[in-house]
Amino acid sequence: MNIAVFMDRDGTINEERGYLGDPCGLNILPGVVDAIRLINENRIKAVVITNQSGVARGYFSEEMVEKVHLRLRELLGEKGVYLDGIYYCPHHPEVGPSEYRKKCNCRKPALGMLNLASAELEIDLSRSYVIGDKLTDIEPAYKVGAKGILVLTGYGNDQMKSLYEESKRQPHYIAGDILEAVNWILHDLHLNME
Numbered sequence: 001m002n003i004a005v006f007m008d009r010d011g012t013i014n015e016e017r018g019y020l021g022d023p024c025g026l027n028i029l030p031g032v033v034d035a036i037r038l039i040n041e042n043r044i045k046a047v048v049i050t051n052q053s054g055v056a057r058g059y060f061s062e063e064m065v066e067k068v069h070l071r072l073r074e075l076l077g078e079k080g081v082y083l084d085g086i087y088y089c090p091h092h093p094e095v096g097p098s099e100y101r102k103k104c105n106c107r108k109p110a111l112g113m114l115n116l117a118s119a120e121l122e123i124d125l126s127r128s129y130v131i132g133d134k135l136t137d138i139e140p141a142y143k144v145g146a147k148g149i150l151v152l153t154g155y156g157n158d159q160m161k162s163l164y165e166e167s168k169r170q171p172h173y174i175a176g177d178i179l180e181a182v183n184w185i186l187h188d189l190h191l192n193m194e
């Protein structure tokens with residue numbers, strides 16, 4: 001069974017621009033290529049899981065989501081790094097007129113995308129890690145025994161406030177960015193192997 005690092009997309013690996021449906025607007029954040037390289041080199045699965053309710057809201061189509069992901073793979077490929085999987089949820093429980101308006105089991109903090117990736121890529125979730133810039137990104141980690149890491153890029157800084165105000169469950173680690181998060185993960189894995 002494999003270990004995975006699950007990464008949120010917007011605000012974690014690319015600049016948060018609010019409902020990104022255009023591949024031209026995809027800007028990869030500093031440190032991301034090095035972070036994914038470390039994941040690749042350590043034979044850990046690099047998996048993106050992302051809520052894309054812009055589809056349900058009618059802002060863009062699934063085809064555009066796929067185009068953004070193709071561009072993402074291209075940009076990373078040019079740097080010699082890769083993702084093992086990209087999973088997205090196009091739904092929203094309350095917004096939008098379409099067939100995408102439903103209470104699904106994939107929209108984070110639900111576990112659908114983690115479970116699907118686990119089945120397809122043979123991932124042991126309990127030994128895996130989840131990185132995101134929102135508390136709802138890392139909440140699924142706690143439910144499956146994985147470790148959750150909040151990054152302070154994207155919405156991360158805003159999320160810090162509610163972390164203190166609402167006595168929410170604390171992340172296993174809070175990192176400035178994804179590279180710091182992955183370095184912590186490698187350290188944590190090393191400790192557990194000793």
Ligand SMILES: [Mg+2]
Pocket residue numbers: 008009010011012132133134154155
């Ligand atoms: Mg995000």
